[in-house]
Amino acid sequence: MTxxxxxxxxxELRARLADTFSEECREYRQRYHxxxxxxxxxxxxxxxxxxxxxxxxxxxxxxxxPKQAITAIIGISGSGKSVTLKHLVGLxxxxxxxxxxxxxxxxxxxxxxxxxxxxxxxLLFQGGALFDSLNVFDNVAFPLRETTRISESEIQTxxxxxxxxxxxxGMEHKFPDELSGGMNKRAALARALITRPEIILLxxxxxxxxxxxxxxxxxxxxxxxxxxxxxxxxxxxxVPAIFKWCHHVIVLHQGKVLASGPAMTIQDSxxxxxxxxxxxEVDGPIHIL
Amino acid sequence: MNLGTAALQVTRETGxxxxxxxxxxxxxxxxxxxxxxxxxxxxxxxxxxxFVIALTSxxxxxxxxxxxxxxxxxxxxxALLGPAVALSMIRELGPVLSGLMIxxxxxxxxAAELGIMRIRxxxxxxxxxxxxxxxxxAVPRFLAGLIVLPLxxxxxxxxxIWGGYLVAVQLLGMSAxxxxxxxxxxxxxxxxxxxxxxxxxxxIVITWxxxxxxxxxxxxxxxxxxxTTSAVVLSSVMILVSDYFITAMML
Numbered sequence: 001m002t003x004x005x006x007x008x009x010x011x012e013l014r015a016r017l018a019d020t021f022s023e024e025c026r027e028y029r030q031r032y033h034x035x036x037x038x039x040x041x042x043x044x045x046x047x048x049x050x051x052x053x054x055x056x057x058x059x060x061x062x063x064x065x066p067k068q069a070i071t072a073i074i075g076i077s078g079s080g081k082s083v084t085l086k087h088l089v090g091l092x093x094x095x096x097x098x099x100x101x102x103x104x105x106x107x108x109x110x111x112x113x114x115x116x117x118x119x120x121x122x123l124l125f126q127g128g129a130l131f132d133s134l135n136v137f138d139n140v141a142f143p144l145r146e147t148t149r150i151s152e153s154e155i156q157t158x159x160x161x162x163x164x165x166x167x168x169x170g171m172e173h174k175f176p177d178e179l180s181g182g183m184n185k186r187a188a189l190a191r192a193l194i195t196r197p198e199i200i201l202l203x204x205x206x207x208x209x210x211x212x213x214x215x216x217x218x219x220x221x222x223x224x225x226x227x228x229x230x231x232x233x234x235x236x237x238x239v240p241a242i243f244k245w246c247h248h249v250i251v252l253h254q255g256k257v258l259a260s261g262p263a264m265t266i267q268d269s270x271x272x273x274x275x276x277x278x279x280x281e282v283d284g285p286i287h288i289l
Numbered sequence: 290m291n292l293g294t295a296a297l298q299v300t301r302e303t304g305x306x307x308x309x310x311x312x313x314x315x316x317x318x319x320x321x322x323x324x325x326x327x328x329x330x331x332x333x334x335x336x337x338x339x340f341v342i343a344l345t346s347x348x349x350x351x352x353x354x355x356x357x358x359x360x361x362x363x364x365x366x367x368a369l370l371g372p373a374v375a376l377s378m379i380r381e382l383g384p385v386l387s388g389l390m391i392x393x394x395x396x397x398x399x400a401a402e403l404g405i406m407r408i409r410x411x412x413x414x415x416x417x418x419x420x421x422x423x424x425x426x427a428v429p430r431f432l433a434g435l436i437v438l439p440l441x442x443x444x445x446x447x448x449x450i451w452g453g454y455l456v457a458v459q460l461l462g463m464s465a466x467x468x469x470x471x472x473x474x475x476x477x478x479x480x481x482x483x484x485x486x487x488x489x490x491x492x493i494v495i496t497w498x499x500x501x502x503x504x505x506x507x508x509x510x511x512x513x514x515x516x517t518t519s520a521v522v523l524s525s526v527m528i529l530v531s532d533y534f535i536t537a538m539m540l
Contacts, residue, residue, distance in 0.1 A: 086413075089417055091413055091416060091417065115419040115421065116419070118416065118417055118418070118419045119418070119419040121417060122417070122418075123413075123414070123417040125410045125413065125414060126410075127409055127410060129409060129410040129411050129413065129414040130411075131406075131411055131414075132405075132409075132411075142418070143418045143420075146418065146419075146420045146425075147418060147419050147420065195418075
């Protein structure tokens with residue numbers, strides 16, 4: 001295979017992607033500082049509380065998820081990130097407070113209405129949640145077969161395209177237990193993207209992966225965003241890397257929102273809790289040991 | 290745990306179980322009809338249980354004939370062995386033993402499979418995709434149970450009676466005409482209907498209880514193990530309890 005002398009290499013493309021995105025993030029911060037109201041929220045939580053097994057997990061969460069931006073939710077383990085994500089998609093109902101999508105209270109919906117709303121979402125679960133009895137192709141095709149009426153040939157085209165996007169071409173016939181952790185996450189990501197949802201929620205997409213695959217997945221998320229402009233919410237512990245790959249950051253601490261704003265602003269925050277978390281220091285206001 | 294808390298817990302659990310059954314029944318009547326999934330479950334619950342059903346039924350019939358002959362011979366009523374074996378099989382042992390065997394073989398697998406799907410967030414994944422999990426997971430198993438249990442029971446009855454025939458005719462030297470003729474004259478349609486009605490109810494009980502226990506499994510591998518054990522125990526107990534009440538009603 002020959003390469004055209006002027007065509008960019010993959011490395012150059014990746015660098016260009018990072019530059020384009022960091023320019024976007026700067027613009028986003030400027031826009032947010034000039035007029036926060038100009039950043040339109042698509043999802044919001046107001047005064048949400050939740051108890052699980054007698055423990056208060058969410059203690060009055062107020063947050064907005066900006067439309068057509070990548071939002072990262074960060075915080076120490078047990079701060080309520082995954083529970084927040086499950087509230088955003090309506091998998092959990094709050095004890096009190098409101099979770100709203102485009103101003104519509106998700107708590108007031110049930111049956112077919114909540115199913116219709118959920119089809120606007122995709123959720124990448126922390127463990128991938130691929131179906132063990134289906135191979136990679138059928139897993140990725142599953143939401144198309146179950147929720148759309150498109151033809152099998154169209155499904156085949158889209159699934160193969162999605163697998164190529166996540167660099168899993170040729171893995172269609174493998175079963176989830178034959179995949180590595182990184183492949184499993186990428187297959188789950190392909191399934192999350194295949195329906196072209198309005199909002200994609202990603203629960204620790206890089207947890208347990210090596211730094212190279214972690215970086216590759218961040219590139220993939222970012223490239224997908226630049227291509228589709230889909231609203232994305234990412235829960236991540238990949239600090240400080242995540243600050244490079246999102247527009248907006250929400251910091252959760254002890255079931256409350258500690259800070260929320262553009263990534264660059266949060267990264268420069270002087271709050272001792274945020275500083276300790278970003279630097280990963282054992283000593284500080286957060287007592288772990 | 291005090292008595293009040295325990296009573297509340299049992300009431301809540303019972304209510305949730307009946308709600309689950311109600312949701313499953315209602316979902317059975319709403320499209321899309323996932324026939325492929327139903328056939329897959331029929332194959333899993335029915336076809337793959339054939340061997341165990343055949344094996345248990347032949348020995349159940351044989352031991353019934355042996356014990357029956359021993360008891361009836363005390364009263365000089367050996368000629369009634371055929372009807373005794375057939376009626377015991379058709380009215381009681383066929384549906385109950387089939388139910389218990391299917392609970393052990395397929396019910397435990399249903400609870401474990403759904404339990405693993407729950408703890409690996411696959412059921413949540415269905416929910417997020419807008420695919421109702423009860424419709425997708427519980428309904429095909431429920432319908433398959435309804436179809437398969439009566440069929441397996443019929444098979445159990447036939448093979449069981451044949452097992453009894455082997456012992457009575459081949460081993461104990463009874464005449465084939467006496468054994469089979471007695472069955473023909475003693476077994477009525479009502480006996481067969483009673484047996485099939487029981488099988489139908491046990492089909493509901495097994496798929497309902499085992500799907501419910503797996504569907505709401507919690508806390509990792511230990512939770513799945515607990516769900517599977519309690520699914521098998523509860524289904525078995527419910528089969529025996531409901532057997533008494535169905536018998537009492539249909540006598």
